[in-house]
Amino acid sequence: MKKIQFLLLFQFLIYFANSQELGYKIFTTDDGLISNQVWYIRQDPKGFLWLATPEGISRFDGRNFKNYSKKDGLTGSQVWDFGFFGDTVFVLLNSTIDIIVNSKIINYGISDTLKLTDDNNFSFIKGSIYISVESKNTGRFYFYNVNSRKVDPKFDNVLDGIINAQNFVNIDNKLFISYNEGNKFNILHEVILDNNGSYYLVKPSPSTISYNYLLSKISDNKPIKIIQNKKKAILDRNMNFFFKNQKLFNLRIGNNEHLVIKDEFIYHYARGKITAINENFYNTFCITQAIGGSIWVATDKGLVRIFHNGIYNFLPKNGYPENAWCIFPQDSNNLWFGVYNKGVLGYNNGKLKTKIDEYEGQGINPYPPISRGFYDDMVVPTGNKGLMVYNFRKNNYKFVKCNPTEDTYFSWKDTISNRILTGRNCLFYLDTNYILQKIVRINENTRLFRINGATRRGDYYYFSSGNNIHELHIKTLKQRELGFNNIRFNSISCDYKGNLWAASDVGIYLMTAKDTLSWLNDDHIWALRIDKNNRLYAVSKNALYFIDINKLYKTGKVEIHIITEDQGFYGAGEQDAFFIDDDGKVWLPGAKNSISIDPDRLDLYIPRLKSYISKAECISNNIITPFETNNIIHFKHTQKDFYFEFETVCLKHPEKVLFQYRLKGYEEEWSEPVKPNNIRYTNIPPGNYEFQVRAAIYGQFDDAIMATIPFYINSPFWKKTWFFIFLIILFALSIFFAIRIRIGKLRNQFALSEKLNKLELEVLQMQIRPHFIGNSLELIKSFMLEDNKLKSVEAINSFGKMLRDVTQNINQPYITLKEEIEIIENFIIFHRIRFKDSFDYNIIASDINSLNSMEVPPLILQPFVENSIIHGFKSLDYKGLLTIDITCSNNYFLIIIIDNGQGRKTNLQQFNNEHKSIGVNNAIERLKIFNQNPEIPVKIIDLDQGTKIEIKIYIK
Numbered sequence: 001m002k003k004i005q006f007l008l009l010f011q012f013l014i015y016f017a018n019s020q021e022l023g024y025k026i027f028t029t030d031d032g033l034i035s036n037q038v039w040y041i042r043q044d045p046k047g048f049l050w051l052a053t054p055e056g057i058s059r060f061d062g063r064n065f066k067n068y069s070k071k072d073g074l075t076g077s078q079v080w081d082f083g084f085f086g087d088t089v090f091v092l093l094n095s096t097i098d099i100i101v102n103s104k105i106i107n108y109g110i111s112d113t114l115k116l117t118d119d120n121n122f123s124f125i126k127g128s129i130y131i132s133v134e135s136k137n138t139g140r141f142y143f144y145n146v147n148s149r150k151v152d153p154k155f156d157n158v159l160d161g162i163i164n165a166q167n168f169v170n171i172d173n174k175l176f177i178s179y180n181e182g183n184k185f186n187i188l189h190e191v192i193l194d195n196n197g198s199y200y201l202v203k204p205s206p207s208t209i210s211y212n213y214l215l216s217k218i219s220d221n222k223p224i225k226i227i228q229n230k231k232k233a234i235l236d237r238n239m240n241f242f243f244k245n246q247k248l249f250n251l252r253i254g255n256n257e258h259l260v261i262k263d264e265f266i267y268h269y270a271r272g273k274i275t276a277i278n279e280n281f282y283n284t285f286c287i288t289q290a291i292g293g294s295i296w297v298a299t300d301k302g303l304v305r306i307f308h309n310g311i312y313n314f315l316p317k318n319g320y321p322e323n324a325w326c327i328f329p330q331d332s333n334n335l336w337f338g339v340y341n342k343g344v345l346g347y348n349n350g351k352l353k354t355k356i357d358e359y360e361g362q363g364i365n366p367y368p369p370i371s372r373g374f375y376d377d378m379v380v381p382t383g384n385k386g387l388m389v390y391n392f393r394k395n396n397y398k399f400v401k402c403n404p405t406e407d408t409y410f411s412w413k414d415t416i417s418n419r420i421l422t423g424r425n426c427l428f429y430l431d432t433n434y435i436l437q438k439i440v441r442i443n444e445n446t447r448l449f450r451i452n453g454a455t456r457r458g459d460y461y462y463f464s465s466g467n468n469i470h471e472l473h474i475k476t477l478k479q480r481e482l483g484f485n486n487i488r489f490n491s492i493s494c495d496y497k498g499n500l501w502a503a504s505d506v507g508i509y510l511m512t513a514k515d516t517l518s519w520l521n522d523d524h525i526w527a528l529r530i531d532k533n534n535r536l537y538a539v540s541k542n543a544l545y546f547i548d549i550n551k552l553y554k555t556g557k558v559e560i561h562i563i564t565e566d567q568g569f570y571g572a573g574e575q576d577a578f579f580i581d582d583d584g585k586v587w588l589p590g591a592k593n594s595i596s597i598d599p600d601r602l603d604l605y606i607p608r609l610k611s612y613i614s615k616a617e618c619i620s621n622n623i624i625t626p627f628e629t630n631n632i633i634h635f636k637h638t639q640k641d642f643y644f645e646f647e648t649v650c651l652k653h654p655e656k657v658l659f660q661y662r663l664k665g666y667e668e669e670w671s672e673p674v675k676p677n678n679i680r681y682t683n684i685p686p687g688n689y690e691f692q693v694r695a696a697i698y699g700q701f702d703d704a705i706m707a708t709i710p711f712y713i714n715s716p717f718w719k720k721t722w723f724f725i726f727l728i729i730l731f732a733l734s735i736f737f738a739i740r741i742r743i744g745k746l747r748n749q750f751a752l753s754e755k756l757n758k759l760e761l762e763v764l765q766m767q768i769r770p771h772f773i774g775n776s777l778e779l780i781k782s783f784m785l786e787d788n789k790l791k792s793v794e795a796i797n798s799f800g801k802m803l804r805d806v807t808q809n810i811n812q813p814y815i816t817l818k819e820e821i822e823i824i825e826n827f828i829i830f831h832r833i834r835f836k837d838s839f840d841y842n843i844i845a846s847d848i849n850s851l852n853s854m855e856v857p858p859l860i861l862q863p864f865v866e867n868s869i870i871h872g873f874k875s876l877d878y879k880g881l882l883t884i885d886i887t888c889s890n891n892y893f894l895i896i897i898i899d900n901g902q903g904r905k906t907n908l909q910q911f912n913n914e915h916k917s918i919g920v921n922n923a924i925e926r927l928k929i930f931n932q933n934p935e936i937p938v939k940i941i942d943l944d945q946g947t948k949i950e951i952k953i954y955i956k
Helices: 002-017 549-555 721-785 789-810 817-834 862-872 904-931
Strands: 023-027 040-043 049-053 056-060 065-068 081-085 088-092 097-101 104-107 114-116 123-125 128-135 141-147 150-154 165-171 174-179 185-189 199-203 213-219 222-229 242-244 252-254 258-262 266-270 284-289 295-299 302-307 311-314 324-329 334-339 343-348 351-356 377-381 387-391 396-400 410-414 419-423 426-430 436-441 453-457 460-464 469-473 479-481 489-494 500-504 507-511 516-519 527-530 535-539 544-548 560-563 586-588 594-597 611-620 623-626 633-635 641-648 658-664 678-681 687-696 707-713 839-845 880-888 892-899 938-942 947-954
Touching: 040 081, 040 284, 040 295, 049 081, 324 377, 324 586, 324 594, 377 410, 377 419, 410 453, 460 489, 460 500, 489 527, 500 527, 544 549, 611 687, 611 707, 641 658, 641 687, 641 707, 721 789, 789 817, 817 839, 817 862, 817 880, 862 880, 862 892, 862 904, 862 947, 904 938, 904 947
Parallel strands: 453 489, 633 707, 839 880
Antiparallel strands: 023 302, 040 049, 049 056, 056 065, 081 088, 088 097, 097 104, 114 128, 123 128, 128 141, 141 150, 165 174, 174 185, 199 213, 199 242, 213 222, 252 258, 258 266, 284 295, 295 302, 311 594, 324 334, 334 343, 343 351, 377 387, 387 396, 410 419, 419 426, 426 436, 453 460, 460 469, 469 479, 489 500, 500 507, 507 516, 527 535, 535 544, 544 560, 586 594, 611 623, 611 641, 641 678, 658 687, 687 707, 880 892, 892 947, 938 947
């Protein structure tokens, strides 16, 4: 049974050995690695690779190594094992544990009575790390739970009396431990499995046995030995872990003779059999698959990256030709190469079998591309010899010369019309018997530049040439240029939507019905093809480009994959020489080597990169202040300069990584993609900011995971909101107190003015008394001289009543307008007696109630009424009429006094001299003081008969 199992493994190894070659890249101390001997490889949660070596531990981002050694603070040099707990790296050294946090090394230490075991291992369950140590005194083994900077013993009773505990591993939340005594296994911690399955363990030999190759299957918590070979020791330190899968040989293992890798494809390296990689290293210590599919191998000669890229190289050192201009795969074993100055060469299983290099004594030069003929043959353009047709079944060839004066530099098979197009400046149509059907002359402006590629879209042919793209209608032969003057087009193809793709000296062009797009500017693209699955391949001298056309049309974004030497592409010739066979494989000749491409195995994974800000500093006055936290940090307004360093992990294509950054709040647009991973900002004004950075390859920044760090630059106190509020309050208080002071002054001035006005009114009103009383007594005197006792008594009674009203109100500063009208009415009645009822009067008020609420100076109307009676009605031969009309508007009373007397024209001199100087002037001045308005409150209007007086009294 053992022999059968070993033979089974051996069969797999032989199958591996005959499988396709992988690509690889080796990193050594020349690249910055701390030591060429690498023991362990593990990938942390951020994607960095960590490498344990005898000289310390290294962190690798795909391009640069960051090393930690004894001189950097590690307790020792030899790193036996390590593991991760979040962002913390636990490093097991000879007799202690160190941790690395944010590039700082901290020593944990361990008990003096305990020592780490030879085969230490980390395992993680529910946020805890488990390691094993050995008691120096009792020989007992302990498991330690490491968290929160503590090392606590666990499970020591389980291992009581057990010696030589080798390994313990965790899979699906089950913690297993293995012993070399009877190959025992024990479960220390168990959680329900997520799914069922078998677990496999490949265990290295204990130190007491020289060789032991043991593959065990765990079933019902017990090991079942599958394969054991005491002559082949497995050195892979990662084999301390289980591999869970339904397939037995889903493994990556290695030792000093074999490196076996199997995932979805089968690969194998054996020392001395496939030497491309094994010349560079001997022992395989550890194999790890990183995120994205890259496989990393720890060896005693450096760190090796292995990748399966679907590219197979036909190298000159393996017997294949250089300077191949064209290639044609007859079948899986037979390849044909058109080689410059060497003719057409046929290879069978890597050995040259056929050579066609002359015809009629002259050598031939093949020109690309070779096309498949109508039968079991191939068609090769040969320049001045015409078209060579080689028949594989008959093993013979012939030359077809279409025109004695025309060379044959290209050929293309039109599968729709089932004919071959060939020629240089003219087109020759050949039927299935390779007989000339038609000759098409190309427009003169294209004849100077030979046609080098062709495709068909509907009823049109399109040709790429040295200075344009040429369109030819198949039926009418009408021709035109597409307008790309002075651009050299090297190849052309049509996709399933009928859009044209062309390769040129300045990039790739996509020509649709609505627009023309271009990519890869300034790259000299020599060849371009589209396969049946709508995948586009383009090649320059040093790179292979791949575009998924379906994805482009679906998303609207072009995703260009660039495959270079790091992925196994070692260059191509400067010819339009792609060939796609019936199986979909792509063949491409080259100057240094030729290649075949299996599109299904191309590694086209584009990692979604996550950026990290590794350094953030504020630089001010030569003082560096680091950012200590991800919370918003406040800086002074004098701290204006900032420096940021950032990084990302791209293990696949580190050389293609570009960064974009911006300081949000200071700039809204992202920077142009750049390679440098640092930026400095100077003289940043106060404000709220967030530094943002992202990284990507192939320009896929929209999918990148952004890193941010917020901070705030405080404004100076004189620009702070509270300072503005303080100034506003201070200003408001200043205005308030200034107004208070002004109001106080105005109040004092107003009080003084009021007092002066009152005194002035009193003085004016004192002028009224003798004037009014004197006139009244003159009237009574006149009645007494006339001996008119009755009138005298009536006059005295009326005078007494009027005098009583005047006496009661004359000393008051203000009386109501109603009271003023009553005084005036008594005054009018008194004078009607005096003038023997020679006039009538009429008092009209539109709003009687308002008269009682309006206050006016006393006897303010009396002088105007007196003038109308005494001067207007004097010596009339008709009866006079005195009308007083009182109306109220929004803010003043208008009192109109109209008489139909003689008017001022007759009595002007007497009016001016006697009354206006005392009575009217007195009334006008008092009204101006009362109204507090410089406007003259009285208008005297001369009528044709009589006088009209308008008096305006403002409401207070």
